[in-house]
Amino acid sequence: xxxxxxxxxxxxxxxxxxxxxxxxxxxxxxxxxxxxxxxxxxxxxxxxxxxxxxxxxxxxxxxxxxxxxxxxxxxxxxxxx
Amino acid sequence: xxxxxxxxxxxxxxxxxxxxxxxxxxxxxxxxxxxxxxxxxxxxxxxxxxxxxxxxxxxxxxxxxxxxxxxxxxxxxxxxxxxxxxxxxxxxxxxxxxxxxxxxxxxxxxxxxxxxxxxxxxxxxxxxxxxxxxxxxxxxxxxxxxxxxxxxxxxxxxxxxxxxxxxxxxxxxxxxxxxxxxxxxxxxxxxxxxxxxxxxxxxxxxxxxxxxxxxxxxxxxxxxxxxxxxxxxxxxxxxxxxxxxxxxxxxxxxxxxxxxxxxxxxxxxxxxxx
Amino acid sequence: xxxxxxxxxxxxxxxxxxxxxxxxxxxxxxxxxxxxxxxxxxxxxxxxxxxxxxxxxxxxxxxxxxxxxxxxxxxxxxxxxxxxxxxxxxxxxxxxxxxxxxxxxxxxxxxxxxxxxxxxxxxxxxxxxxx
Numbered sequence: 001x002x003x004x005x006x007x008x009x010x011x012x013x014x015x016x017x018x019x020x021x022x023x024x025x026x027x028x029x030x031x032x033x034x035x036x037x038x039x040x041x042x043x044x045x046x047x048x049x050x051x052x053x054x055x056x057x058x059x060x061x062x063x064x065x066x067x068x069x070x071x072x073x074x075x076x077x078x079x080x081x
Numbered sequence: 082x083x084x085x086x087x088x089x090x091x092x093x094x095x096x097x098x099x100x101x102x103x104x105x106x107x108x109x110x111x112x113x114x115x116x117x118x119x120x121x122x123x124x125x126x127x128x129x130x131x132x133x134x135x136x137x138x139x140x141x142x143x144x145x146x147x148x149x150x151x152x153x154x155x156x157x158x159x160x161x162x163x164x165x166x167x168x169x170x171x172x173x174x175x176x177x178x179x180x181x182x183x184x185x186x187x188x189x190x191x192x193x194x195x196x197x198x199x200x201x202x203x204x205x206x207x208x209x210x211x212x213x214x215x216x217x218x219x220x221x222x223x224x225x226x227x228x229x230x231x232x233x234x235x236x237x238x239x240x241x242x243x244x245x246x247x248x249x250x251x252x253x254x255x256x257x258x259x260x261x262x263x264x265x266x267x268x269x270x271x272x273x274x275x276x277x278x279x280x281x282x283x284x285x286x287x288x289x290x291x292x293x294x295x296x297x298x299x300x301x302x303x304x305x306x307x308x309x310x311x312x313x314x315x316x317x318x319x320x321x322x323x324x325x326x327x328x329x330x331x332x333x334x335x336x337x338x339x340x341x342x343x344x345x346x347x348x349x350x351x352x353x354x355x
Numbered sequence: 356x357x358x359x360x361x362x363x364x365x366x367x368x369x370x371x372x373x374x375x376x377x378x379x380x381x382x383x384x385x386x387x388x389x390x391x392x393x394x395x396x397x398x399x400x401x402x403x404x405x406x407x408x409x410x411x412x413x414x415x416x417x418x419x420x421x422x423x424x425x426x427x428x429x430x431x432x433x434x435x436x437x438x439x440x441x442x443x444x445x446x447x448x449x450x451x452x453x454x455x456x457x458x459x460x461x462x463x464x465x466x467x468x469x470x471x472x473x474x475x476x477x478x479x480x481x482x483x484x485x486x
Contacts (some may be wrong), residue, residue, distance in 0.1 A: 042469040068390070114411065144444060154455060
């Protein structure tokens with residue numbers, strides 16, 4: 001594998017993780033978490049774990065986000081920190 | 082709390098980074114994890130099971146017992162969501178729209194009900210006009226997503242994929258229907274009873290294949306013993322057994338994903354949602 | 356100097372995984388909102404999964420799908436040509452269990468909100484002490 005791709009994607013993953021837990025809007029958290037999952041899936045695909053990447057793309061970036069958005073819809077969108 | 086948390090993670094992180102000094106170099110082919118056990122699997126799986134995708138072979142055959150209980154865990158998660166949230170009382174506020182005039186009626190008494198027909202239709206509380214573009218695109222897209230999901234399940238032995246991924250994709254196609262139309266459209270087509278039966282059937286198929294292997298004289302989940310049942314292709318019996326197991330997993334996962342989504346989004350009432 | 360550079364090249368992946376893991380742990384400890392805590396838990400989980408997957412990686416190896424494995428074959432399979440599939444299997448199950456637990460956790464959040472009208476931990480503590 002090419003190390004620049006690895007390093008760039010890892011940096012993006014860390015930025016997405018920090019943004020997902022600091023943003024004050026929970027809907028924003030849901031979308032950033034989805035982006036985080038998708039970048040993670042990219043990282044695993046680069047490492048050759050295609051099955052794991054496929055699962056993460058469908059489960060983490062797809063269904064988890066839908067659950068999170070559904071829960072935000074039924075609870076509140078604001079977060080104090 | 083914030084400062085304490087920061088100190089704790091700095092300490093833990095420092096200790097873990099100190100611990101990485103003992104790990105083998107990243108991607109080292111001679112590391113202990115990739116030299117002893119995994120070589121046996123890589124070299125012998127195709128000969129023993131006729132399945133080229135090593136991950137599926139290990140998941141559904143060598144570690145079949147583990148995967149069976151994992152399917153049971155997913156089933157239990159669906160059950161837990163049902164028991165936590167399901168609410169059989171009718172909602173207090175109901176909204177109906179008179180279709181020819183567009184007048185909205187608001188019913189506050191939970192006992193009065195109106196049968197939606199040609200004149201009236203049941204509306205969500207936070208109703209927004211449905212977008213024709215979204216509806217049309219989703220209506221065209223959903224069958225293709227479902228066929229792709231079936232392909233992923235059926236082709237899991239030869240390419241990336243398998244029961245979990247296919248089940249999740251199929252479930253998300255149903256969730257897409259609920260989002261693009263409304264929740265009642267989905268619950269009319271895929272009822273709660275249907276979903277519950279499917280979730281249980283998936284686990285039952287998995288366990289049933291294991292028990293069938295026992296009846297045929299082998300050990301639990303020993304697919305090789307099923308060969309007399311498929312006389313036309315006994316050479317690929319392990320691959321076929323894995324396919325059966327994956328179908329069971331796919332059905333269970335599909336039903337459970339829809340159950341969890343529907344219960345969360347409607348707070349267990351199954352009447353209105355996103 | 357060269358030794359230090361070699362060490363960084365060999366280990367920087369592991370260090371970044373640990374940074375990711377610590378972000379998740381910090382969210383679980385210090386964040387006030389229950390949903391943020393759950394997102395932190397998921398970040399922690401994916402960091403551990405990433406660590407496991409990277410253990411199976413080998414330089415110069417290809418995907419764990421045997422070429423020409425379907426049908427008759429007589430080519431000898433070399434273990435060094437294929438990535439180690441065992442960590443992938445373990446982590447595949449972990450991901451699916453994680454989404455199941457995440458769904459149950461979301462259901463609990465909705466239930467808590469129905470009863471106390473808040474998801475903030477400090478407000479929740481005040482409401483609990485009032486009763």
